[in-house]
Amino acid sequence: MSRSGSRLTTAVAIPLAGAAAVVALTGCSLEYREDICMSDEYPVLTVNGTGSACVSKGEEPPAGYVRYPEGKVPRQVDDEWDVYRRTHTLDKDGDVVDAPEAG
Structure with a gap:
């Protein structure tokens, strides 16, 4: 693989790893929960x-x-x-x- 291909792989891998870390650290906080009633x-x-x-x-x-x-x-x-x-x-x-x- 050429050096430019290696850089491209690294450029894609770092954001994906960051996104995976965010999901792992936030756990269920990304889960949507529906309110029983409206705020008023x-x-x-x-x-x-x-x-x-x-x-x-x-x-x-x-x-x-x-x-x-x-x-x-x-x-x-x-x-x-x-x-x-x-x-x-x-x-x-x-x-x-x-x-x-x-x-």
């Missing part, structure tokens, strides 16, 4: 069910919906509280109960 909204949970909705900040939840307990609000799809609420919900008194079976 907050999520609400159906009473005795696993359904949810987004409500404009400053508005109360509609009938049949309640706010999530403080500190237990899902922020992104598949985060800890989004997954938890697939099998747990709140009853009319605000107590945590097992979600009804889907069917």
Whole structure:
């Protein structure tokens, strides 16, 4: 291989190695996570069910919906509280109960 071919290989290899290092160092931080609601909204949970909705900040939840307990609000799809609420919900008194079976 000629010297110019060697330089070309080096010129391509260095940026590729740099890109690989960035991916390795950032790990999962490049992963896209979808927000549950838009920034001007907050999520609400159906009473005795696993359904949810987004409500404009400053508005109360509609009938049949309640706010999530403080500190237990899902922020992104598949985060800890989004997954938890697939099998747990709140009853009319605000107590945590097992979600009804889907069917």
